[in-house]
Amino acid sequence: MTDRNPFPDAITQADVFSGLGEKEVSCIFGLGRRNFYGPGAVLFREGDPAVTCYLVLAGRLKLTKLHEEGKELLLRYISAGQLAAAIALFAGKNYPVTAQVVDRAEIISWDHETMMKLLMAHPRLAVNMLRAVIDRMEELQSRHLELHAERAEQRIARAILRIMNQSGRKTDEGILIDFRLSRRDLADYTGTTLYTVSRTLSSWEKQGWIASGRERIVVIDPHALMLFAERD
């Protein structure tokens, strides 16, 4: 993120750009708008007309879907190199989710017409996006199955392992999950409640599998969690 290297390799080589030439990528980037957002900022809200697609350059978003007063579902986190709101390609749609910044984030965005022209000009880009969406579809299908078939504690275990794999940072204590993650977030992500998550984490902490503080989790024994998630 220095001035000399405005688009780090990690981004220009993001999955959505694989197979595209350097020139094509910089042309695509040139048509987008870059912005910074602080923690808690809302990129778009569920129900708003979908007019803009986003690519996260740095930081992290969370996508949520609302249901009545207070109840919400945390659908997924979007981290650097990933797209959000592919839906905005298609005119006349509304965002089906709300996107909120977790950490401070840098984001590039394209409006609907621009992105559609880019897709028609670069079939490879369309195919890459198709792949990204299909991958997410698969993940969501798996979580849907878990929600249907597994007990609350197992879903919590899987959620922690999934988030750990995506965003874990190794420390001498164990694998630290590197952003604010409250009991409430985990509950919204796993389809349980704050209370159940808290009770479960407490019991794992007593067993020495994890260490946890306020909005902070360190996984000490991932293997134990895996076994727990897999067992009948």
Add this chain to the structure above:
Amino acid sequence: MTDRNPFPDAITQADVFSGLGEKEVSCIFGLGRRNFYGPGAVLFREGDPAVTCYLVLAGRLKLTKLHEEGKELLLRYISAGQLAAAIALFAGKNYPVTAQVVDRAEIISWDHETMMKLLMAHPRLAVNMLRAVIDRMEELQSRHLELHAERAEQRIARAILRIMNQSGRKTDEGILIDFRLSRRDLADYTGTTLYTVSRTLSSWEKQGWIASGRERIVVIDPHALMLFAERD
């Protein structure tokens, strides 16, 4: 489906082909293989290497995902004009679901390399597929939210309404759901059990909202079901 009109308008004008010329469509069709399948036939099984994409010309498929002995989730039905297994575009993947024929079905299929070439040659096709996948993603997200936030009976109401809208046929009794749909299927679709579905349908039958028999449901009062699904 006469000899003179091997691909009826309903199919050649399917959403995935919108915006493509007649010549392009017939070229795409020419590269596929057509087949008939009987009820219960399995097109592909979860975990098999994904090598072929399918488009349903007539009939109906169901996509399911397995979890342990006997437990399964019914992800969605695929009816005429819809694609299945877009995942097969990408080498080295496995089918994440099982596809089974419900009624007798006619299906056209393309292997992985062919479809990938078609996508690169016809960006419009790629964009249409992207749209189809995104639409399904949205539907799955909504169902995921329901599974998380609503009680079993409300989810069953929504499921019946959704299936009714997709496949209802008007009769003098009410709106008939036009294919074999067992209590077990509904349970797998809504994430409940056969028992809960049976109890719920019985109670609605007593209220006169529906009529039901073995693997058969007629919706008499859709409005009552809607109100029931929406209420807190």
Add this chain to the structure above:
DNA sequence: TCTCTTATTTGCGCGAGCGCAAAGACAGCG
């Protein structure tokens, strides 16, 4: 350092709906 706010823990009771079991209904087939 003190205060205020927000996150977390834990006890307790309750209700939705799961799941077994057994009986009843219906379709298909010879």
Add this chain to the structure above:
DNA sequence: CGCTGTCTTTGCGCTCGCGCAAATAAGAGA
């Protein structure tokens, strides 16, 4: 027309985990 397998119904008990309430802990800001 009766047999057989499958689908459906319904009673009953039990468990998971929700959800309130109240206490406690941990940051954030002045």
